[in-house]
Amino acid sequence: MPELPEVETVREGLAGHVLHRSIVAVDVHGAGLGQRILRHQAGGVDELRGRMLGRAFGAVVRRGKFLWLPLLQEGESCGEALLAHLGMSGQFLLPEQPGQHRQLRVRTTFADGGVLDFHDQRTFGYLTVTDLEPTADGGAGGHGDPAPELPAPAAHIGRDLLDPLRALGSDGREELVRRIRGSRRGIKALLLDQTLVSGIGNIYADEALWRARVHYAQAGASITRARVQRLLDSATEVLAEALAAGGTSFDSLYVNVNGASGYFERSLEVYGREGQRCSRCGALIRRAAFMNRSSHFCPRCQRKG
DNA sequence: ACTGCGTCCTGGGGGC
DNA sequence: TGCCCCCAGGACGCAG
Numbered sequence: 001m002p003e004l005p006e007v008e009t010v011r012e013g014l015a016g017h018v019l020h021r022s023i024v025a026v027d028v029h030g031a032g033l034g035q036r037i038l039r040h041q042a043g044g045v046d047e048l049r050g051r052m053l054g055r056a057f058g059a060v061v062r063r064g065k066f067l068w069l070p071l072l073q074e075g076e077s078c079g080e081a082l083l084a085h086l087g088m089s090g091q092f093l094l095p096e097q098p099g100q101h102r103q104l105r106v107r108t109t110f111a112d113g114g115v116l117d118f119h120d121q122r123t124f125g126y127l128t129v130t131d132l133e134p135t136a137d138g139g140a141g142g143h144g145d146p147a148p149e150l151p152a153p154a155a156h157i158g159r160d161l162l163d164p165l166r167a168l169g170s171d172g173r174e175e176l177v178r179r180i181r182g183s184r185r186g187i188k189a190l191l192l193d194q195t196l197v198s199g200i201g202n203i204y205a206d207e208a209l210w211r212a213r214v215h216y217a218q219a220g221a222s223i224t225r226a227r228v229q230r231l232l233d234s235a236t237e238v239l240a241e242a243l244a245a246g247g248t249s250f251d252s253l254y255v256n257v258n259g260a261s262g263y264f265e266r267s268l269e270v271y272g273r274e275g276q277r278c279s280r281c282g283a284l285i286r287r288a289a290f291m292n293r294s295s296h297f298c299p300r301c302q303r304k305g
Numbered sequence: 306a307c308t309g310c311g312t313c314c315t316g317g318g319g320g321c
Numbered sequence: 322t323g324c325c326c327c328c329a330g331g332a333c334g335c336a337g
Binding site: 002087201202253292293 | 328330331
């Protein structure tokens with residue numbers, strides 16, 4: 001399941017291959033499922049083609065789990081970008097020998113004959129060309145951004161923990177801690193709230209909570225400032241380590257742009273390890289429902305205080 | 306304003 | 322062997 005480390009791995013893979021190549025065709029595959037990928041494009045594939053053909057990608061930018069590729073017209077920015085979200089199972093693939101595949105949904109063809117394919121089994125992902133607008137929070141859009149602009153549909157997304165500016169401490173870490181401690185919601189709901197801090201999904205939320213020894217249902221307002229800081233540090237560390245490993249390919253729905261799996265799954269301490277022993281204390285890892293999702297945790301290390 | 310739950314979707318796997 | 326049901330969950334819309 002693509003979260004920040006997986007999306008960043010894809011961003012890096014795309015950035016090395018798709019820039020400054022003229023787009024000559026955009027085609028939808030898979031009947032209704034391909035159309036569903038374009039559900040946020042009001043004018044459908046016709047509008048998508050109208051805004052992509054003859055142009056080229058100038059960059060590949062990511063904030064949280066959102067990816068976008070600013071478009072160039074005659075080598076100049078045109079204020080528009082192809083916005084992509086991978087959802088649960090979206091994949092960008094750069095096949096050396098373009099062929100058909102059951103889950104191929106949208107194919108972009110470049111003038112040199114190369115293609116960029118978007119695959120998606122569950123079709124929670126989407127592609128849409130949208131206008132760029134200035135960022136409201138003052139920073140750059142995110143990783144890989146050439147300008148402080150965001151696609152309109154992603155403008156509400158918060159900065160992520162690997163954002164270069166956040167890492168420098170020059171922005172909202174204190175504001176984030178304050179907002180977490182001002183909420184009565186369970187801490188895992190706060191970690192997953194993409195408007196507060198983006199990029200964290202179910203796997204890395206569980207892993208960060210285990211590292212910081214925090215129970216998923218502990219109310220934000222009941223956690224000390226120091227513990228919230230430690231939790232954010234843990235989340236930052238696990239995201240960075242997973243990125244270094246190329247991401248987590250837990251259920252094979254995530255691969256990089258060359259079709260290769262990431263290998264962070266072997267480093268997971270709680271996610272998918274129900275019934276196995278906690279590496280820290282030996283207690284049996286449990287799985288429990290929270291927010292209609294599975295939460296994996298150590299009942300001894302992570303107690304609700 | 307804030308919170309939480311239902312919905313979308315496919316394929317793999319377990320149970321009978 | 323085959324079939325049915327459940328489960329995985331990111332983001333958003335809506336109800337209370």
